[in-house]
Amino acid sequence: MSGGEEILKVENVVKRFGGITAVNRVSFNVRKGEILGLIGPNGAGKTTLFNCITGVYRPEEGRIVFLGEDITGLQPHVIARKGIVRTWQKVRPFKKMTVLDTVTVGALLRTNSVTEAKRKAEDILKFIEFPEDKFEVMGKEITLIEHKLVDLARAIATEPTLLLLDEVAAGLRPNEMERLASILKKVNKERNLTMIVVEHVMRFVMGLSQRMIVMHEGEKIAEGTPQEIANNPRVIEAYLGTKPL
Amino acid sequence: MALSEWVRESRKYILGTIILVLVLAFIPFIIGFDQYLLLILSTAAIFAVFVVAWNIIGGYAGQLDLGAFAYIALGGIVAAQLLVVYNITPWIGMFVGAGVSAVLAAAIGYPTFRFGIKEVWYALLTAALVVILNNIFHLPEVLGSLDHYLPPANGWYYLKFPVYENIYWFILAMLAIVVFINLWVSKSKVGYYLRAIREDELAAEALGIDVRKYKLEALVLYAAILGFMGYVYIVIAGTYSYHTFDSPHSIAIAIMGIIGGLGSIAGALTSAITLKVVEEYLRASIGATIPGIHLLIYGLLLIIIGIFKPDGLAGIYESLKKRRTSGRKKISGGGNP
Amino acid sequence: MMDPILVTNNVLDGLLMGLLYSLVALGLALIFGVMDIINFAHGDFVMIGAYTAWLLAMAFWVDPSVTAIITVPLFFIIGIGIYKLVIEPVLGAEPLIQIAVTVGLGYVFQNIALALWHAEPKSFPAPWLNFSISAGGITLSVAKLIAGGISIISLYLIHYMLTKTKFGLAVRATSANREVAPLMGINVKKVYAITFGIGTALTALGAALYMSWGQTNPYLGQSFSLLSWVIVAMGGLGGVIGVLYSGLIVGVLEALGSTFITPSARLAVVYLAFFLLLWFRPRGLFARR
Ligand SMILES: Nc1ncnc2c1ncn2[C@@H]1O[C@H](COP(=O)(O)OP(=O)(O)OP(=O)(O)O)[C@@H](O)[C@H]1O
Ligand SMILES: [Mg+2]
Numbered sequence: 061m062s063g064g065e066e067i068l069k070v071e072n073v074v075k076r077f078g079g080i081t082a083v084n085r086v087s088f089n090v091r092k093g094e095i096l097g098l099i100g101p102n103g104a105g106k107t108t109l110f111n112c113i114t115g116v117y118r119p120e121e122g123r124i125v126f127l128g129e130d131i132t133g134l135q136p137h138v139i140a141r142k143g144i145v146r147t148w149q150k151v152r153p154f155k156k157m158t159v160l161d162t163v164t165v166g167a168l169l170r171t172n173s174v175t176e177a178k179r180k181a182e183d184i185l186k187f188i189e190f191p192e193d194k195f196e197v198m199g200k201e202i203t204l205i206e207h208k209l210v211d212l213a214r215a216i217a218t219e220p221t222l223l224l225l226d227e228v229a230a231g232l233r234p235n236e237m238e239r240l241a242s243i244l245k246k247v248n249k250e251r252n253l254t255m256i257v258v259e260h261v262m263r264f265v266m267g268l269s270q271r272m273i274v275m276h277e278g279e280k281i282a283e284g285t286p287q288e289i290a291n292n293p294r295v296i297e298a299y300l301g302t303k304p305l
Numbered sequence: 306m307a308l309s310e311w312v313r314e315s316r317k318y319i320l321g322t323i324i325l326v327l328v329l330a331f332i333p334f335i336i337g338f339d340q341y342l343l344l345i346l347s348t349a350a351i352f353a354v355f356v357v358a359w360n361i362i363g364g365y366a367g368q369l370d371l372g373a374f375a376y377i378a379l380g381g382i383v384a385a386q387l388l389v390v391y392n393i394t395p396w397i398g399m400f401v402g403a404g405v406s407a408v409l410a411a412a413i414g415y416p417t418f419r420f421g422i423k424e425v426w427y428a429l430l431t432a433a434l435v436v437i438l439n440n441i442f443h444l445p446e447v448l449g450s451l452d453h454y455l456p457p458a459n460g461w462y463y464l465k466f467p468v469y470e471n472i473y474w475f476i477l478a479m480l481a482i483v484v485f486i487n488l489w490v491s492k493s494k495v496g497y498y499l500r501a502i503r504e505d506e507l508a509a510e511a512l513g514i515d516v517r518k519y520k521l522e523a524l525v526l527y528a529a530i531l532g533f534m535g536y537v538y539i540v541i542a543g544t545y546s547y548h549t550f551d552s553p554h555s556i557a558i559a560i561m562g563i564i565g566g567l568g569s570i571a572g573a574l575t576s577a578i579t580l581k582v583v584e585e586y587l588r589a590s591i592g593a594t595i596p597g598i599h600l601l602i603y604g605l606l607l608i609i610i611g612i613f614k615p616d617g618l619a620g621i622y623e624s625l626k627k628r629r630t631s632g633r634k635k636i637s638g639g640g641n642p
Numbered sequence: 643m644m645d646p647i648l649v650t651n652n653v654l655d656g657l658l659m660g661l662l663y664s665l666v667a668l669g670l671a672l673i674f675g676v677m678d679i680i681n682f683a684h685g686d687f688v689m690i691g692a693y694t695a696w697l698l699a700m701a702f703w704v705d706p707s708v709t710a711i712i713t714v715p716l717f718f719i720i721g722i723g724i725y726k727l728v729i730e731p732v733l734g735a736e737p738l739i740q741i742a743v744t745v746g747l748g749y750v751f752q753n754i755a756l757a758l759w760h761a762e763p764k765s766f767p768a769p770w771l772n773f774s775i776s777a778g779g780i781t782l783s784v785a786k787l788i789a790g791g792i793s794i795i796s797l798y799l800i801h802y803m804l805t806k807t808k809f810g811l812a813v814r815a816t817s818a819n820r821e822v823a824p825l826m827g828i829n830v831k832k833v834y835a836i837t838f839g840i841g842t843a844l845t846a847l848g849a850a851l852y853m854s855w856g857q858t859n860p861y862l863g864q865s866f867s868l869l870s871w872v873i874v875a876m877g878g879l880g881g882v883i884g885v886l887y888s889g890l891i892v893g894v895l896e897a898l899g900s901t902f903i904t905p906s907a908r909l910a911v912v913y914l915a916f917f918l919l920l921w922f923r924p925r926g927l928f929a930r931r
Contacts, residue, residue, distance in 0.1 A: 612731040
């Protein structure tokens with residue numbers, strides 16, 4: 061697994077908001093087929109980094125190369141079409157569309173036939189074990205947790221090469237989290253889908269990822285196996301709140 | 306979307322539309338071809354066409370367009386002038402009018418969507434567009450201050466008749482076509498994409514939807530339909546001038562669309578036809594003593610719907626449907642285990 | 643070539659109108675900036691205010707501008723009433739719903755006016771202030787000079803209120819962050835109600851001043867609404883100063899359009915500028931950031 065080709069290269073990416081540098085010269089690579097964990101305290105810049113990769117923001121400096129092609133500053137829909145799709149930390153539901161239609165929208169990226177897209181959407185919803193009696197329920201009528209699953213489903217439905225998950229497990233109970241982890245592993249294996257997973261719950265990311273990156277105050281402070289990360293003094297310091305050396 | 310697939314998917318609605326239009330087409334026989342009533346019906350029917358067209362940009366794409374008469378008047382005046390000046394039949398002129406309106410929509414829409422103008426700013430921009438065109442057409446070099454008339458001749462060549470039933474039937478045929486266009490949009494990929502854009506632009510874009518392109522397509526389609534129907538509107542109105550660029554009526558179209566419920570064809574149809582007929586009825590009965598009473602009722606309706614029932618008539622349909630199905634479930638002794 | 647004196651004259655006239663526009667638009671800017679309400683009925687308050695001023699002026703036989711003493715407090719209260727009745731229920735609703743509700747409100751106003759006073763324009767018959775003075779070839783309307791002066795004073799008073807008083811602090815805190823404001827002991831609902839009241843009162847003031855020379859009809863509000871929104875778009879919510887400059891620009895654009903093209907094209911010039919502004923400076927000309 062660790063020998064997979066590198067599909068995403070993030071090189072010295074910088075993104076500022078007025079005075080603060082939300083992402084500061086961050087570089088890393090993502091290998092085909094892996095699940096890469098991305099952790100860091102609140103405000104570390106994880107979401108901003110996702111926004112740079114997916115074209116929501118244009119980084120001030122640095123380059124993002126996907127499958128050998130420079131995608132820095134391309135529009136989000138172009139990047140999505142090329143195969144990078146994300147979920148949202150703060151949910152962005154389609155409130156007046158049914159769950160099934162929402163996922164169908166995702167599936168329509170790779171087909172023009174609504175019938176085919178609907179079938180695919182159903183498959184994916186079943187695959188992630190979304191309750192079937194809620195397929196026809198409007199987006200505004202499902203719970204926050206269910207939204208996270210729908211968000212995941214509509215992202216998977218676009219058949220991405222690389223999936224960025226921003227705190228999908230937040231708010232789940234431990235047993236639900238375990239179920240989600242096994243679903244994600246299944247998606248990763250069966251669909252050969254590479255993922256970057258942002259998550260605050262350590263047990264969840266550590267169990268899921270083969271490799272991890274740690275961000276703190278906009279910078280990448282560590283990279284390694286979950287084992288190495290757990291024992292890295294800089295990481296411990298960052299999380300304990302003392303200034304890293 | 307393939308035609309056969311569309312027909313299969315929308316069979317129920319296509320049949321419903323055909324039946325509705327046939328029933329409406331039969332009304333002149335019931336009212337004994339009363340010309341005054343036919344004028345009211347024609348007006349209601351053409352506004353129904355406008356509102357159903359508005360549903361594409363306002364209902365599906367969620368852009369609060371207040372500029373309907375920019376496109377109606379432009380397309381209509383182009384066709385009318387072609388007829389008056391060059392004696393070109395409106396059967397050609399209406400297509401030219403539709404084309405000109407579509408080009409205007411594209412020219413306005415491209416930068417507007419390119420620069421991400423939406424919500425209140427989009428509404429204002431489109432409202433301003435009507436005023437701009439109104440002022441431009443008021444210039445002496447364009448139409449000046451005078452009312453202009455279509456040639457006195459009648460007949461199918463002019464799409465203009467001494468009696469109203471022919472134009473009424475023509476409008477109904479157009480209504481059916483525009484409803485079909487809506488149905489097609491609604492059931493196809495474009496419709497799914499437009500609804501997603503309405504719900505959340507950024508989320509839609511992150512799923513690979515070219516938001517600008519789809520919004521522009523919706524706007525151009527809407528403008529083309531309106532531009533096409535502009536000539537018919539002028540035929541009913543009798544004259545054309547810079548006044549045809551009519552701000553209050555542009556807003557009224559959006560209002561009827563909202564009252565009907567965004568994205569609902571049935572709601573748009575019901576609200577346009579009932580509101581217009583009620584409007585004319587009130588105007589005829591108490592309008593003489595209390596001018597504007599019908600519009601006052603519009604306003605109150607709009608406030609009430611906005612506050613209590615933001616989904617409009619469509620929302621009311623939905624809750625009725627739900628009540629019916631849940632009632633049925635109870636009777637049959639429970640749903641899923 | 644245009645006569646330069648005439649052009650100067652018209653530009654000065656436009657500046658005076660611009661001051662009045664700023665006054666009216668400031669009300670809208672406050673409402674939009676503080677409570678994020680998209681009010682499409684703002685101009686219709688001006689229209690109702692104009693009728694009220696006209697009625698009072700006819701009843702007491704005073705110049706319409708004087709009636710502001712009554713209409714301003716009256717509209718403050720009416721504004722709060724309308725806020726409670728119509729605006730509060732749609733706070734935080736989708737823009738489209740807010741637009742629908744306020745367009746509905748505007749329709750109600752327009753058609754009440756149409757029902758009561760019919761479509762013929764109404765104006766105050768005795769031109770007490772509606773005369774002109776000339777100096778060096780420049781002729782200006784006294785009524786407009788007075789209106790401009792009172793507008794400036796009012797703009798300054800609002801500016802003072804916003805920047806120097808405790809209530810102003812509460813308003814600014816609320817507009818900056820309505821989640822945090824309550825934690826600072828601010829009663830957000832009360833701030834909203836009063837802000838809407840002030841916004842409405844400003845329309846009444848503008849309307850009373852305008853009626854010294856102008857005439858009203860049920861549709862007067864439409865152009866005031868659009869113009870106010872154009873000014874808010876230009877001002878970019880950059881405070882009273884932004885609104886003032888934007889109002890002046892709009893007044894001058896209107897005057898130039900009227901002078902160089904024709905009076906009936908003056909709005910087209912303003913709105914074309916509005917298009918360009920939205921396209922190329924979407925954050926406005928005087929944005930704070
Ligand atoms: N649109 C924005 N405008 C201004 N500042 C922003 C914006 N988005 C993020 N920031 C700032 O950038 C920094 C990084 O934020 P970001 O949301 O990327 O952190 P995060 O790692 O995702 O945190 P969390 O775990 O809380 O989600 C923070 O200081 C945040 O306040
Ligand atoms: Mg985050």
